[in-house]
Amino acid sequence: MSSWEQKHPGINLGTIDPEAHEEAEELVFGFWVYLMSDMIIFAMLFATYAVELRGIAGGPGPKDLYDIKSVSIETGLLLMSSFTFGMASLAMKYNPRPKFVVYWLIITLCLGLTFLGFESHDFLSVFDKGVGPSRSGFISAYFALVSTHGIHVTLGCLWICVMLAQIMVFGLDKDVKLRLLRLGLFWHFLDVVWVGIFSIVYLQGLAG
């Protein structure tokens, strides 16, 4: 059992960096407020999707549009990236030199970008079938939900690039650590949303 007090959900810096640990409580709490409001946005997009499931208006349905191979690759990529970000967080916490944090972050970034590549491929293959979001309520809801997640991942990748630049310039100082803590929560949160997307959108649509 560790001796320090857990101040917030997420990885805690604890006695490794007591000053940052003290300051993290408030900042991370604020970030959780944002994450939870984001969760409500996603929940409503999920609800919209569920309501529009039958609104295919004579157009293509889930089985015509989704490709389980592509989705399983995306799922693997995002899951691994969540893990590699965890390793980056641990390197940040326990290793005073930024080298390993940078390595893990670059791996996470590559996984995130590959994920986005596959996702764009998914979207393009829908367009290739001659349908866009305006075809039916179902396809609108699909694009609204999945692309909102995709935009989040894009911004997450951008945020990783910004943090890499900050590590280069400032090193692993207190502020950089606190920002990485929050980026980690954001990244893990996006993976949780993806669990909902592959279950409710893709697997539910392809089952049976």
Next chain:
Amino acid sequence: MSSIRHEEDFRRERRNYFVGLVLAILLTLAAFGSVAWTDWPRMTILWIILGCAIVQIVVHFHYFLHINLAKSKREDLQLILFSFMIVTVMAGGTIWILYNLDMRMMG
């Protein structure tokens, strides 16, 4: 500052990430496998997907986001639980009302 304790903390936290990863992979495989490799009835598969998704979300919250019912600070936990309540009311309510309406008017 005892570096031995840090070493222990590090091992413990790293092990947690590995456990989380393995559990998440198993649950993902179960969900994808039931869709890709079985010809069970649709309802059976849907229940498997739902069960796996809920457990996997709990796994992610526990092992990756480190939300812990016992150790978390009160306010954080209250925030998260309150948000889940809002989600249940709004998303659950939307689906409930609209499916009910659909059944009564379109069916």
